[in-house]
Amino acid sequence: MKNSIAERISDFLKDFPPFNLLKEKHLFEIATDVNIIYLEKGDTLYKKDEVYHEYFYVVRNGGVSLYHHDTDGNKHMVNINDAGDIFGVRPLIIKENYKLTAIANEESIVYAIPIDIFQSVTKNNVNVYKYLITSFASNAYDPYTAEENTKIFVDYLPNTSQDIVNFQTANYTKNPVCCKENATLKEAAIKMSEFKIGCMIVVDDKKYPIGIITSSDIKNKIATGLFPITTVVTNIMSSPVISDKKDLTVADAQLKMIKYNIGNLCITEDGTPNSKLIGVLTNHDVLTSLGNNPTAILKDIKRASRTKTLRTARRKANGLLKSYLDQNIPLTHIINIISQINDAVTMKAIEIALEKMPTPPPVTFSWLALGSQGRKEQLLFSDQDNALVFEDVAEDKYEETQNYFLELSKLVTKSLNKVGFEYCEADMMASNPAWCKSISEWKAQFRSWIMNPDDKAILLSSIFFDFNHIYGNQNLEKELTDAIYETLGKTSLFFRYLGRDALKNPSPLGFFKQFLVEQDGEQKDLFNIKYRALMPLIDTARLLVLSKQVRGINNTYERFEKMAELEPNNKELYESCAYAFKALLKFKTKQGILHNDSGKLIDLEALTKEEKLKLKRCFKPLHDIQESLKLRFDLANF
Known part of the structure; x- marks a missing residue:
C-alpha cells in the first residue's frame, strides 16, 4: 500500500539541502518515519538547556525563531527559520543540550527528522555532513556571546585567515594519464611530455596504482646516469603510492602531503591502493584551491x-x-x-x-x-x-x-x-x-x-x-x-525629511498581498528588490541611528541591532528588521550570481512558492517599522 504522506514529505524535502544530496530511496526511508508537528504562534518546540531530542527539524510552513537568553534572562532573536530551513541539529552533531530556544513565529508546520534513521542512511555521505556542520555553526552562532562565537568558528568554521575552502572537497584530475608496469621510462617520458604533466601513475592490469614517476625522478635517476632511459618504470617509480578517497577535503589533502612529504595523491574508488585508480590530486591542485580564499x-x-x-x-x-x-x-x-x-x-x-x-x-x-x-x-x-x-x-x-x-x-x-x-x-x-x-x-x-x-x-x-x-x-x-x-x-526638521524619504516606498505588497511590480518600460512585471525592500530598510536604519547620535555603525543590520540595544521595548521589531535585511540582501546576491547582474530586478515567475513566501515574510517588519516612523517623527501630515 502506498504511503502518500511519506511521498508528500519526500517530495518537499528533495528540494532543500541536505536532503537534495540523498538518493530517492534513502530520502523516502527517512520520510516514512518523519513526525509532523503543528505549532501555534508562540508555541515552544524546545528550550535552552533542555535535554536534546531524538530529532532535528525542518520548517514545512510558517516560521520558527531561535532565541538566545543572556545572563539576565532576556531573550534575543538569533535567526528565523523559514520553509525548507533546518534547525535544532545540535543533537545530531555533538549530542549536547540545546543552547537556544525555538519558538513558532507564526502558525507553523514542522517536520521532525529522526536522527537514528537519518544517520543510518547518510553515514557515508560526506557532503551531507559538511552541510550539517556549517548549518549547525550558523544556527548555534550567538552574536551576543564572544566565547560561543570563537568556539564555533574555531571548531566548525574558518575565519578570514583559515578559510572555508579547507573544508571543501578537493578538485582532483579525473581520468589521469597512466602507464603499465612493463612500460619503459622512455615511453612514460614521451607521454608526460605529450600531455604536459609532471607525474605518471603506474598501474597494474586491474588499473590499481602501484607506483608513481615524477619529473624529479627522471632528473635524479636518469639524467644522472643511475638508470638507462630504456629501463622499465618499476625500477625508478616511488612505491607504494599514497592514496585517498574522492571526497577528501583540501585540508585533509594538505595534511597527507605534508605527513608523507609528497606532491601527488592517488584517488581510488575506496581510498586504498587496492582499488581502481580514478584520479590524481597534485600539490598544484591544492594550491589552486587555496588561492581562492x-x-x-x-x-x-x-x-x-x-x-x-x-x-x-x-x-x-x-x-x-x-x-x-x-x-x-x-x-x-x-x-x-x-x-x-x-x-x-x-x-x-x-x-x-x-x-x-x-x-x-x-x-x-x-x-x-x-x-x-x-x-x-x-x-x-x-x-x-x-x-x-x-x-x-x-x-x-x-x-x-x-x-x-x-x-x-x-x-x-x-x-x-x-x-x-x-x-x-x-x-x-x-x-x-x-x-x-x-x-x-x-x-x-x-x-x-x-x-x-x-x-x-x-x-x-x-x-x-x-x-x-x-x-x-x-x-x-x-x-x-x-x-x-x-x-x-x-x-529636528532634517529628521522629518529623512523620515518622509524612508516612507517613499511603502510595503512591497499590495492590498491583496500580491507583489508590487514595475508597471512599464524594460522592467515591466519585474520586482525591484533593491528599491522596494532593501532601500526602505537602509533609509530607516540610517535615520534611527542619526537621530540617536550613534557613531561608527554604518552597516544596516548592525544599526538595527544597536537600536534593539538602545530601545529594549522595540527590540523584537528591530531584530526582525535586521534579520529581514540580511535575508533580502542574501536573496538579491544569489539572484545576481544566478543571472550575472546586480540581482535587483527579479522575475517572480521564476521563483518557487517557498522563495516567494520567504520574501513576503521579510516585508512584515518593513511595514511595521515604517508605521513606527510615522509616529516617532510625526509624519502623518508632513
Whole structure:
C-alpha cells in the first residue's frame, strides 16, 4: 500500500539541502518515519538547556525563531527559520543540550527528522555532513556571546585567515594519464611530455596504482646516469603510492602531503591502493584551491602593481562569494570578508594612482567610500560612490590643490572601473569637483544639507551620510563626523525629511498581498528588490541611528541591532528588521550570481512558492517599522 504522506514529505524535502544530496530511496526511508508537528504562534518546540531530542527539524510552513537568553534572562532573536530551513541539529552533531530556544513565529508546520534513521542512511555521505556542520555553526552562532562565537568558528568554521575552502572537497584530475608496469621510462617520458604533466601513475592490469614517476625522478635517476632511459618504470617509480578517497577535503589533502612529504595523491574508488585508480590530486591542485580564499586574495591585492592584476584578484572574490552562499555561511561572515576585499582593492587602486602622479600630494587627504561600500554591504560588483576630503589650504592655493586631487581621483575611478566597478551614472565620485573638496567646504556642504533640507539634499544625504574612511588621513573623516553630529543636534526638521524619504516606498505588497511590480518600460512585471525592500530598510536604519547620535555603525543590520540595544521595548521589531535585511540582501546576491547582474530586478515567475513566501515574510517588519516612523517623527501630515 502506498504511503502518500511519506511521498508528500519526500517530495518537499528533495528540494532543500541536505536532503537534495540523498538518493530517492534513502530520502523516502527517512520520510516514512518523519513526525509532523503543528505549532501555534508562540508555541515552544524546545528550550535552552533542555535535554536534546531524538530529532532535528525542518520548517514545512510558517516560521520558527531561535532565541538566545543572556545572563539576565532576556531573550534575543538569533535567526528565523523559514520553509525548507533546518534547525535544532545540535543533537545530531555533538549530542549536547540545546543552547537556544525555538519558538513558532507564526502558525507553523514542522517536520521532525529522526536522527537514528537519518544517520543510518547518510553515514557515508560526506557532503551531507559538511552541510550539517556549517548549518549547525550558523544556527548555534550567538552574536551576543564572544566565547560561543570563537568556539564555533574555531571548531566548525574558518575565519578570514583559515578559510572555508579547507573544508571543501578537493578538485582532483579525473581520468589521469597512466602507464603499465612493463612500460619503459622512455615511453612514460614521451607521454608526460605529450600531455604536459609532471607525474605518471603506474598501474597494474586491474588499473590499481602501484607506483608513481615524477619529473624529479627522471632528473635524479636518469639524467644522472643511475638508470638507462630504456629501463622499465618499476625500477625508478616511488612505491607504494599514497592514496585517498574522492571526497577528501583540501585540508585533509594538505595534511597527507605534508605527513608523507609528497606532491601527488592517488584517488581510488575506496581510498586504498587496492582499488581502481580514478584520479590524481597534485600539490598544484591544492594550491589552486587555496588561492581562492580571503588571505590569498588579499595578498594578491597587496602585491598588485597593475590594474590588470588587481582585477584578477578581485574577481576571485566572486567565486569565493558564490562558494560561501552555496555552503550557507552566515551572511555577517560573508559581508565582513567581501568588504575587506573591496576596501583593499580601493586602497591599492589609490596607491597605484599615487605612483602615477608627477608629485606627492600637496596636503593630506581622506578617501571616503559612500553608499553600499560605505555601509560595508557591497557584495556584487556595482557602481562607484566615493568622495575625497583634503586639508584646508590658503585661498590662492585652493584651485591648484583641488585640481591635483581631481586628477588623482580620475586615475583611481578609472582603475576601479577596469576592476569591475562601473562609473556612477549620477557622477557621485571623487573625480567630480562637487565631491572633491577641502574639509571646511565639506563641513559647509553637510551643514547646508542638514539646516536647509529639501528633496535634493535628502537624496544626496542618502548617499553621503554612509561614508567610510578607506585611505589617507583618518582625522579628516573624524573631524567631518564631529561637525555633522554637532549640526544634527541643532535641528529636528532634517529628521522629518529623512523620515518622509524612508516612507517613499511603502510595503512591497499590495492590498491583496500580491507583489508590487514595475508597471512599464524594460522592467515591466519585474520586482525591484533593491528599491522596494532593501532601500526602505537602509533609509530607516540610517535615520534611527542619526537621530540617536550613534557613531561608527554604518552597516544596516548592525544599526538595527544597536537600536534593539538602545530601545529594549522595540527590540523584537528591530531584530526582525535586521534579520529581514540580511535575508533580502542574501536573496538579491544569489539572484545576481544566478543571472550575472546586480540581482535587483527579479522575475517572480521564476521563483518557487517557498522563495516567494520567504520574501513576503521579510516585508512584515518593513511595514511595521515604517508605521513606527510615522509616529516617532510625526509624519502623518508632513
